[in-house]
Amino acid sequence: MNKLRAKALKVLGGHCVMCGADEVEDLRIDFVDEEGNVEAGRRDNTEMYRRIIEDSNGYYILCAECRKESYEAMKPYKILKDETGVDGKMFGIKT
């Protein structure tokens, strides 16, 4: 596995923020900005991994299953808040 990817995942906790899955192959990193705009991470994105290691604010891990669900609703951080009680502030989002 890509070492930068491994490091970035570790910085972000190493598991899906919604269900806790930690099968690294299934995990994807996404980004949400302060306005709640979501940027979907690509599977191998060296630049993104470097940014995460510098400053992880706004980045979060979802597994393939949770990601599918959250994208259908467009606003992952709101789902997180509603379903898990995790506040968007965890991701640096003003809610």
Ligand SMILES: [Zn+2]
């Ligand atoms: Zn999950």
